[in-house]
Amino acid sequence: xxxxxxxxxxxxxxxxxxxxxxxxxxxxxxxxxxxxxxxxxxxxxxxxxxxxxxxxxxxxxxxxxxxxxxxxxxxxxxxxxxxxxxxxxxxxxxxxxxxxxxxxxxxxxxxxxxxxxxxxxxxxxxxxxxxxxxxxxxxxxxxxxxxxxxxxxxxxxxxxxxxxxxxxxxxxxxxxxxxxxxxxxxxxxxxxxxxxxxxxxxxxxxxxxxxxxxxxxxxxxxxxxxxxxxxxxxxxxxxxxxxxxxxxxxxxxxxxxxxxxxxxxxxxxxxx
Amino acid sequence: xxxxxxxxxxxxxxxxxxxxxxxxxxxxxxxxxxxxxxxxxxxxxxxxxxxxxxxxxxxxxxxxxxxxxxxxxxxxxxxxxxxxxxxxxxxxxxxxxxxxxxxxxxxxxxxxxxxxxxxxxxxxxxxxxxxxxxxxxxxxxxxxxxxxxxxxxxxxxxxxxxxxxxxxxxxxxxxxxxxxxxxxxxxxxxxxxxxxxxxxxxxxxxxxxxxxxxxxxxxxxxxxxxxxxxxxxxxxxxxxxxxxxxxxxxxxxxxxxxxxxxxxxxxxxxxxxxxxxxxxxxxxxxxxxxxxxxxxxxxxxxxxxxxxxxxxxxxxxxxxxxxxxxxxxxxxxxxxxxxxxxxxxxxxxxxxxxxxxxxxxxxxxxxxxxxxxxxxxxxxxxxxxxxxxxxxxxxxxxxxxxxxxxxxxxxxxxxxxxxxxxxxxxxxxxxxxxxxxxxxxx
Numbered sequence: 001x002x003x004x005x006x007x008x009x010x011x012x013x014x015x016x017x018x019x020x021x022x023x024x025x026x027x028x029x030x031x032x033x034x035x036x037x038x039x040x041x042x043x044x045x046x047x048x049x050x051x052x053x054x055x056x057x058x059x060x061x062x063x064x065x066x067x068x069x070x071x072x073x074x075x076x077x078x079x080x081x082x083x084x085x086x087x088x089x090x091x092x093x094x095x096x097x098x099x100x101x102x103x104x105x106x107x108x109x110x111x112x113x114x115x116x117x118x119x120x121x122x123x124x125x126x127x128x129x130x131x132x133x134x135x136x137x138x139x140x141x142x143x144x145x146x147x148x149x150x151x152x153x154x155x156x157x158x159x160x161x162x163x164x165x166x167x168x169x170x171x172x173x174x175x176x177x178x179x180x181x182x183x184x185x186x187x188x189x190x191x192x193x194x195x196x197x198x199x200x201x202x203x204x205x206x207x208x209x210x211x212x213x214x215x216x217x218x219x220x221x222x223x224x225x226x227x228x229x230x231x232x233x234x235x236x237x238x239x240x241x242x243x244x245x246x247x248x249x250x251x252x253x254x255x256x257x258x259x260x261x262x263x264x265x266x267x268x269x270x271x272x
Numbered sequence: 273x274x275x276x277x278x279x280x281x282x283x284x285x286x287x288x289x290x291x292x293x294x295x296x297x298x299x300x301x302x303x304x305x306x307x308x309x310x311x312x313x314x315x316x317x318x319x320x321x322x323x324x325x326x327x328x329x330x331x332x333x334x335x336x337x338x339x340x341x342x343x344x345x346x347x348x349x350x351x352x353x354x355x356x357x358x359x360x361x362x363x364x365x366x367x368x369x370x371x372x373x374x375x376x377x378x379x380x381x382x383x384x385x386x387x388x389x390x391x392x393x394x395x396x397x398x399x400x401x402x403x404x405x406x407x408x409x410x411x412x413x414x415x416x417x418x419x420x421x422x423x424x425x426x427x428x429x430x431x432x433x434x435x436x437x438x439x440x441x442x443x444x445x446x447x448x449x450x451x452x453x454x455x456x457x458x459x460x461x462x463x464x465x466x467x468x469x470x471x472x473x474x475x476x477x478x479x480x481x482x483x484x485x486x487x488x489x490x491x492x493x494x495x496x497x498x499x500x501x502x503x504x505x506x507x508x509x510x511x512x513x514x515x516x517x518x519x520x521x522x523x524x525x526x527x528x529x530x531x532x533x534x535x536x537x538x539x540x541x542x543x544x545x546x547x548x549x550x551x552x553x554x555x556x557x558x559x560x561x562x563x564x565x566x567x568x569x570x571x572x573x574x575x576x577x578x579x580x581x582x583x584x585x586x587x588x589x590x591x592x593x594x595x596x597x598x599x600x601x602x603x604x605x606x607x608x609x610x611x612x613x614x615x616x617x618x619x620x621x622x623x624x625x626x627x628x629x630x631x632x633x634x635x636x637x638x639x640x641x642x643x644x645x646x647x648x649x650x651x652x653x654x655x656x657x658x659x660x661x662x663x664x665x666x667x668x669x670x671x672x673x674x675x676x677x678x679x680x681x682x683x684x685x686x687x688x689x690x691x692x693x694x695x696x697x698x699x700x701x702x703x704x705x706x707x708x709x710x711x712x713x714x
Contacts, residue, residue, distance in 0.1 A: 076603065078527050105606035115597035117616060127615070128605030178601070185605055 014249030030084035054234035108187035114174035116166030152180035172203025337686035374406035404489035487680025498663030505572020518587035542581035550645030565647035590624025
């Protein structure tokens with residue numbers, strides 16, 4: 001499907017499509033089915049480069065499902081079908097010519113629960129670069145590991161114990177290790193699926209700070225249950241409800257002057 | 273349950289909710305609930321106690337029966353190994369050394385200790401010796417031919433009847449005509465014991481010898497070798513086939529009616545009586561493929577068929593137990609499905625898979641029925657040296673010995689059971705140990 005030929009979807013309020021600049025990731029009329037059940041209905045949305053886009057919405061609204069479509073993580077679920085058009089830099093990621101492994105190196109992911117491999121901190125970070133042949137010798141290994149851990153703000157805390165298991169770190173450190181692991185393969189986009197939901201407020205603040213720094217080099221999409229978090233870290237916010245994209249706009253706009261009454265209801269805490 | 277007692281407990285019970293808990297109906301219900309719980313616990317404890325007592329009876333009876341078999345009667349003799357008497361012309365010829373008649377010098381040595389008066393006495397005297405009394409002498413000469421021409425002190429094997437008599441399994445009060453050892457022989461035995469020439473020694477024959485019609489010369493050695501060879505075959509076949517099948521079914525196979533059918537059938541196969549696998553082996557491996565009968569290779573293949581369903585099911589359970597977040601983490605950094613499985617899922621499932629294989633092997637080690645079908649109930653005199661030689665297995669050996677009439681085989685049957693149980697306990701313990709050692713937490 002041609003990007004220009006699709007009309008702006010009627011049901012989405014605000015500005016789901018970017019004007020005046022090319023989107024990094026673009027979705028047009030995306031549908032997701034789990035068996036017979038439709039989890040995502042006709043979502044059309046642009047995600048801008050080098051900015052943080054937050055997905056908010058009540059539980060079960062499909063925001064995580066949609067996020068997982070962006071790096072084809074839903075492929076691993078047998079009964080899941082995705083239709084519609086999702087593009088990264090104008091290229092259809094569901095096209096047969098696209099290699100899903102390569103796609104996932106371009107679009108990294110951080111999960112809800114910190115999930116470091118039960119291996120050393122060093123191995124956790126080095127795993128991705130190693131399987132992609134980015135590590136050729138000891139020097140490049142150290143460079144990648146140190147660089148990634150520094151960018152994830154974890155280097156100072158773990159530099160003396162790189163050989164200890166990653167699972168031995170605290171929850172917040174584990175999540176930053178997962179972020180370091182994701183950025184070690186130099187992705188262009190990082191998807192974060194409620195990265196702070198299992199963390200305490202201090203660890204959450206650190207991750208949020210980190211997200212803001214990472215924005216310079218990466219395009220970030222974050223799913224969050226916390227509206228305060230969306231307001232703090234994101235530039236644009238998309239509100240999902242029952243599988244539909246209700247409203248998408250600049251974060252400030254959404255939280256101060258929502259167009260749709262469902263959005264208003266959600267951000268003022270009337271349901272959720 | 274008396275009412276008075278119930279009323280007491282009612283009075284002492286804390287009254288938190290006024291009105292509802294104070295009604296006698298409510299109290300009755302509560303008492304019934306507690307009584308039911310106590311009853312259920314009692315059933316459980318009774319069941320466990322019953323199980324343990326059966327186990328104790330089983331072990332004590334088996335070990336009690338087996339103990340006599342762990343020692344054997346041996347007679348200390350000064351055996352003169354004369355090359356001419358033995359009829360050996362060329363000591364460097366191993367075949368000739370092997371064939372020489374070593375029983376002769378052994379008998380001569382015994383005659384020096386107890387000179388027989390006539391032919392009848394001589395016959396009785398020879399009866400004290402096992403037909404395998406020469407085994408130790410032969411072994412001695414074979415390992416070092418220079419002993420020829422010298423006199424050596426050898427503890428030769430006494431006959432099984434002497435052994436049984438010494439252990440008191442057949443009492444001295446049994447009338448002479450009903451025992452294998454007559455009064456004359458009994459007197460000689462007492463004389464030898466007094467001189468310190470007849471003793472109970474640790475029974476190495478039991479662990480090394482092959483089948484024999486004489487209980488004192490029979491051992492589980494050949495059966496053990498056969499069993500170990502089969503375990504090797506089972507391991508070599510089950511490990512790759514079972515793990516590959518489980519990984520494919522669990523991680524790669526699409527979910528459809530065909531894979532559902534396969535899954536149901538694997539579960540059914542795990543419950544098929546093992547003798548059916550023996551029939552399958554007989555029909556396919558021996559009648560159709562015309563592979564040799566009674567060979568450990570075939571036995572191992574049949575046992576593989578039998579253990580595969582168990583191993584596949586247990587391996588799938590181990591794979592399932594690896595949290596999906598690990599798979600997602602690997603896929604998230606761009607690992608292919610294959611890489612995520614081989615780099616992360618399999619190592620984490622490793623201890624579980626290892627355990628399932630060891631349990632499968634233990635199951636195969638104890639299996640008798642399918643081996644009967646493929647002709648492994650053979651009287652194997654030689655230790656099998658390749659997996660294609662005729663062999664038997666430990667449980668089959670037990671089965672065969674249990675049917676023999678000689679008194680000495682009663683203890684040997686139990687001893688073989690002890691050996692088998694020992695191996696099973698070692699295997700299961702190592703499974704537990706390996707799982708503890710490599711188990712990872714996440």
